[in-house]
Amino acid sequence: MLWKLLERLVKKIKKDEGYILSREWTVHSLTLMFYELFLGVVRGSIRSLFFHSSKGIVIIKKRVIMRNSSHLTVGKNFIAEEGCEINALSKRGIILGDRVTVGAYALIRPTNYYGGEIGEGLRVGDNSNIGPYNYIGCSGYIEIGNDVMISPRVSIYSENHVYDRTDIPMKRQGVKREFVVIEDDCWIAANSVILAGVTIGKGSIVAAGSIVTKDVPPFSIVAGNPAKIIKRRKISIEEEISN
Helix, strand or coil, X not given: CHHHHHHHHHHHHHCCCCCCCCCCCCHHHXXXXXXXXXXXXXXXXXXXXXXXXXXXXXXXXCCCEEECHHHEEECCCEEECCCCEEEXXXXXXXXXXXXXXXXXXXXXXXXXXXXXXXXXXXXXXXCCEECCCCEEECCCCEEECCCCEECCCCEEECEEEXXXXXXXXXXXXXXXXXXXXXXXXXXXXXXXXXXXCCEECCCCEECCCCEECCCECCCEEEECCCCEEEEXXXXXXXXXXXX
């Protein structure tokens, strides 16, 4: 009976009727988990008062840093895991959909802290996550779709330093900002780097450790430095016709 009650509670929190609570968990472990969740809900209920807007449950773990929260919009069941940092100061804001998790010690940064030019911002769709230790440099606009899985230690950059001149340091030549898009149902594996101006098509997989420097067609698997297509999960109708 206890398991059923706890399972029902987790289903309600996650909004996932298919969720099954593993019987491998001990009562002690479950008690600790729900205690931490309770504390996270308490923190979330207080700190979300300063958001631009929020829906449903907000869970904020220990040592989370949130700057300029009035620019942050979150959907239902948002989770900010331990030690992550979100600087929301941006022209378009930081907009996170339903059931989005920002992983432990991840950093979302559109703008620096010392009066520099304000960045563009970030939008993340429903059921997507920012992985642990991710760096999301959204000074240029970054858009992440629905059901996107981002593994630990992934970096996404939306600007590059200008380096055309050699008579002055590159640091003084400014930056070029570009749009980055990760479409729905993508999996970005651990330690990957996605550079400015790149679009990763729907249903694609970026293999661990890859450096993505150019667009990835839908339903592709890419790997390497620079990342190249190693396999196609699905061939488009246009390609089938051309073949």
